[in-house]
Amino acid sequence: MFPSDAGPPGTIGGSSAPVTTLAKIDLERIQAQLPYRIVPAYLLLQAQSPSQPSLPEPAPLPELSEGPPLSYAIQWFTFAAIALIGFIVLALREGRDGASAGRDVAG
Numbered sequence: 001m002f003p004s005d006a007g008p009p010g011t012i013g014g015s016s017a018p019v020t021t022l023a024k025i026d027l028e029r030i031q032a033q034l035p036y037r038i039v040p041a042y043l044l045l046q047a048q049s050p051s052q053p054s055l056p057e058p059a060p061l062p063e064l065s066e067g068p069p070l071s072y073a074i075q076w077f078t079f080a081a082i083a084l085i086g087f088i089v090l091a092l093r094e095g096r097d098g099a100s101a102g103r104d105v106a107g
Contacts, residue, residue, distance in 0.1 A: 031038050 025042065027038065027040055
């Protein structure tokens, strides 16, 4: 009924322990363990009422805060502003130096 390297549904590689965590979703391997067709989609459980102790608990949602990304954004915008201002200063100096060098050669 099951392929030689697979055990009953919910197990991987003939192991009798149920799968509770997947590092990668291998649809072909999962399909080989199930007697019905699956579609390439998955759902995330957010809440369940009543709770079932045999099923894994849904992972908590990440905390929403400004945190490090805001600091990184400020840091990189500061770097961009420094680079832009530095480019303008160097371009003005080059223009001034080029103009004075042109006067020295001509004069």
